[in-house]
Amino acid sequence: MSDFFATFAPFFLRRMQINFLQDFQPTLVQSLKNYNKEKFAADLMAGLIVGVVALPLAIAFGIASGVTPEKGIYTAIIAGFIISLLGGSTVQIGGPTGAFIVIVYGIVEQYGVQGLAMATVIAGIMLVMMGFLKLGAVIRFIPYPIVVGFTSGIALTIFSTQMKDFFGLSLPKLPSGFVEKWAVYFQYFSTVNLWAVLIGVTSVAIIILTPKIYKKIPGSLVAIIIMTIVAYLMKTYGHIEGIETIGDRFTINSQLPTVQTISLNLDSVRLLFPAAFTIAMLGAIESLLSTTVADGVTGKKHNSNMELVAQGVANIVVPFFGGIPATGAIARTMTNINNGGRTPVAGIIHAIVLLLIVLFLGDLTKHIPMACLAGVLVVVAYNMSEWRTFLSLNKQAKATRAILLTTFFLTVIFDLTVAIAVGLLLAVFAFLKRMNESTQISHTTGSIDISKEMESHSGNMKEEVLYLPDGVEVYEIDGPFFFGVANKFDEKMREIGDHPNIRIIRMRKVPFIDSTGLNNLETLCRNSKKEKIHVILSGVKENIRESLYQSDIPRIVGEENICSHIHLAVERAREIDAGLAKEHKHKHH
Numbered sequence: 001m002s003d004f005f006a007t008f009a010p011f012f013l014r015r016m017q018i019n020f021l022q023d024f025q026p027t028l029v030q031s032l033k034n035y036n037k038e039k040f041a042a043d044l045m046a047g048l049i050v051g052v053v054a055l056p057l058a059i060a061f062g063i064a065s066g067v068t069p070e071k072g073i074y075t076a077i078i079a080g081f082i083i084s085l086l087g088g089s090t091v092q093i094g095g096p097t098g099a100f101i102v103i104v105y106g107i108v109e110q111y112g113v114q115g116l117a118m119a120t121v122i123a124g125i126m127l128v129m130m131g132f133l134k135l136g137a138v139i140r141f142i143p144y145p146i147v148v149g150f151t152s153g154i155a156l157t158i159f160s161t162q163m164k165d166f167f168g169l170s171l172p173k174l175p176s177g178f179v180e181k182w183a184v185y186f187q188y189f190s191t192v193n194l195w196a197v198l199i200g201v202t203s204v205a206i207i208i209l210t211p212k213i214y215k216k217i218p219g220s221l222v223a224i225i226i227m228t229i230v231a232y233l234m235k236t237y238g239h240i241e242g243i244e245t246i247g248d249r250f251t252i253n254s255q256l257p258t259v260q261t262i263s264l265n266l267d268s269v270r271l272l273f274p275a276a277f278t279i280a281m282l283g284a285i286e287s288l289l290s291t292t293v294a295d296g297v298t299g300k301k302h303n304s305n306m307e308l309v310a311q312g313v314a315n316i317v318v319p320f321f322g323g324i325p326a327t328g329a330i331a332r333t334m335t336n337i338n339n340g341g342r343t344p345v346a347g348i349i350h351a352i353v354l355l356l357i358v359l360f361l362g363d364l365t366k367h368i369p370m371a372c373l374a375g376v377l378v379v380v381a382y383n384m385s386e387w388r389t390f391l392s393l394n395k396q397a398k399a400t401r402a403i404l405l406t407t408f409f410l411t412v413i414f415d416l417t418v419a420i421a422v423g424l425l426l427a428v429f430a431f432l433k434r435m436n437e438s439t440q441i442s443h444t445t446g447s448i449d450i451s452k453e454m455e456s457h458s459g460n461m462k463e464e465v466l467y468l469p470d471g472v473e474v475y476e477i478d479g480p481f482f483f484g485v486a487n488k489f490d491e492k493m494r495e496i497g498d499h500p501n502i503r504i505i506r507m508r509k510v511p512f513i514d515s516t517g518l519n520n521l522e523t524l525c526r527n528s529k530k531e532k533i534h535v536i537l538s539g540v541k542e543n544i545r546e547s548l549y550q551s552d553i554p555r556i557v558g559e560e561n562i563c564s565h566i567h568l569a570v571e572r573a574r575e576i577d578a579g580l581a582k583e584h585k586h587k588h589h
Contacts, residue, residue: 024132024306026086031343039343046341047349049216050093053335054080054350055357056224057380059246059365060373061096062324064161065104067113068250069365070358071322072096074257077354079314079326084347086310088136088303089291093332093347094314098380099286100279100325102157103416107275109176115272117262117319122269122276127283127312136304139284145404146423147285148389153411153419155384158377165374168196168244178412195234195242196371203227203375218335220376227372228364246373247366254362257321278417279315279325287311287328294333298342331383399430439479441492448474450566466570469577471501478509481517489520500533501580502573506566508539513547525556534576536561538569 054076062072076095083094107116130136160178163185164171171188174181203223210219234240246252291302307328314326336346393404407423448466468474473496477489505521513521528535535557540548545562548554554562563569 023134023303024309025303026306026310026344027088027090027303028085028344031090031345035343035345040345042340043343043346044349046336046339046346048353049339050332050336050341050346050350051353051357053218053221054093054095054329054332054354055365056220056368056373056376057329057332058096058354059368060376060380061098061101063246063250063370063373064098064101064158064377065096065324066108067104067116067324068253069246070253070257070362071324073354073358073362074321075318075323075326077351077358078321078323079318080354081348081351082314082317083287083310083326083328084344084351086306086313087344087347088306088308088310089294089328090300090302090343091294091298091333091337091341091346092287092291092302092307092328092344093336093350094287094311094326095329095332096324097286097327097329098158098377098384099151099154099282100327101161102154103275103278103282104324105161106176106415107272111272111275114262115268115275116324117260117322118264118268119272119275119279120315120319120323120325121262121264122272123279123283123325124312124315124317126276126280127308127315129312130280130284131305131308131310131312134305136284136288136308139281139288139304139308142285142420142424143403143427145393145400146407146420146427147289148386148393149404149407149423150411150416150419152385152387152390153408154416155381155386156412158384159381162374162377162381165244165370166196166200166378168193168242168371193242195240196244196369199227199231199243199369199371200375200378203372204379207376207379216339220379223375224368224372227375228368231369231372232367244370245366246368246370249370250366252362252366254358254365256359257323259320260322262319274417278415278420281420282416283311283315283325283327284308286330290328290330290333293330294337297334297337331380399426399433403427403430435480435482436488439477439481439488441489442476442478443492443496444468444474444476445472448566448570466566468570469502469574471580472504472573472577473498473500473502474504474506476506476509480512480514481507481510481521482512482514489524493524499531502534502536502576503528504536504538504566504569504573506538506569507541507544508565510541510544513544518547518551518553522551522553522556525553529556534561534573536563536569536572536576538563538566540564 055073058072058076059069060072062069062075065072079094079096083092087094104116107119111119130139157178160181161174163169164174167189169185169188170191170193171184174184206223206226207219210217210222231243231245235243287307288304291304291307294300295302311327318324318326332350336350341347390404390408394401403423403426406426407419410419410422446468448468450464450466475492481489525535537548537553537557540562548562561572563572
């Protein structure tokens with residue numbers, strides 16, 4: 001035995017290692033194999049543009065999340081670099097995103113910045129585990145109405161958080177609740193600052209009009225440059241004091257971040273687990289949605305599990321440098337693609353460009369007006385809202401509408417964790433209802449017309465009509481035999497309520513059977529045996545047969561009564577019927 005292990009163990013270990021390396025190889029490794037000057041030139045241009053685009057968004061997302069602006073930039077640099085270095089997509093750009101604003105703000109309010117750092121690390125560990133457990137494909141099966149519902153809900157929440165800066169309102173600390181927040185806005189609307197409104201509205205107008213004039217330069221960047229210059233001139237030479245800038249609210253640190261210590265213990269993990277789970281789920285969903293959209297444009301296929309691992313590593317590392325949660329950013333990923341980026345090198349360049357901007361131009365960011373950043377986020381919220389998709393889904397079936405609206409309102413009024421949990425629960429119930437309705441159970445006596453059926457006997461059709469002996473009933477299950485249908489099958493049997501000699505249960509159209517269906521079938525077989533009714537199973541597929549042999553069904557009905565097709569089942573029924581007739585005749589004599 002020891003010789004066997006000595007001989008074959010290294011072989012199996014090598015095979016496992018090879019499979020692991022194939023499954024979890026960063027896309028960058030493959031992309032660099034045929035890399036050339038042309039690809040680098042395209043990636044360089046895309047990386048430069050995306051880096052410049054990411055700066056105002058990183059600042060805006062950082063401030064809106066309740067932390068300092070440089071923390072948003074650190075996140076874009078570090079997470080952007082790691083996600084491109086280790087990720088499973090050729091074009092994914094990672095960093096802070098609008099979807100996280102509401103969650104991060106809530107965590108900072110409740111647990112502080114240190115609590116956010118711990119929650120982000122825990123979320124990163126969860127994402128890495130999801131990747132190694134190969135759950136990437138599973139996460140993509142989250143129903144579309146849920147995704148649209150929580151995305152639209154987040155968009156409305158982001159929009160509501162920007163009203164203070166957009167209108168330059170002078171008000172006390174905002175409450176976290178959506179309804180309470182708007183009540184405060186209406187109460188203090190008389191404090192509106194017209195200069196802030198002018199800057200905010202002009203910023204939105206520039207962002208909307210820029211792509212119509214020149215598509216290559218993002219409107220948010222143009223708006224921030226123009227409005228920063230205008231605000232600086234107005235404050236310096238026009239002596240207008242009512243324009244609040246980033247520098248008025250924050251002290252900008254344009255140096256490299258220092259490494260921080262994060263102490264995790266069982267109590268903090270237990271306390272922050274729900275928040276971390278929300279970060280992990282949203283990060284996984286948004287990053288994989290982004291890569292799926294990118295695949296549709298580039299024609300490439302991403303490795304979802306490796307992408308989750310990369311997202312996880314980024315979120316584990318970023319908090320140690322003061323950053324916030326990060327994920328794949330759809331808008332920046334599309335900017336990368338549209339500007340020629342085709343390998344992860346573009347994402348790495350984008351991170352380096354951001355780093356250089358922070359080191360050499362970071363001090364200039366203090367002049368950016370807060371109303372301009374609010375305008376940028378108002379447009380981000382509008383683009384996130386997917387209102388056209390929302391309206392079209394709202395016109396669909398009642399179940400779709402219920403899932404969409406429930407997820408939307410729970411996201412706005414409560415939080416994303418509750419919204420996704422309840423939305424998924426509704427989606428599961430709706431799915432089970434549809435599955436239950438799609439599975440049909442039919443009852444036949446006398447004869448079976450199989451002329452239109454594909455089920456044959458040894459490759460050819462010997463009989464087009466199979467005549468059944470008296471006292472033989474055929475039940476056919478058409479569809480999955482799971483716990484919802486199991487009760488339906490019971491009801492059908494009770495509804496008929498007779499006492500045949502033989503029951504043939506046709507299972508040729510049963511793709512799978514779950515534990516409840518198996519238990520239900522086993523109970524039926526036991527009860528039938530007590531009532532001296534013979535049960536024959538027909539058309540049992542290989543996977544169903546394997547499930548049956550994990551139960552007592554073969555022992556109860558007899559292996560000879562588990563038939564591969566209806567011809568054998570009817571022949572077997574005739575044999576049993578003949579035996580019963582002979583036995584009956586013998587008793588009478």
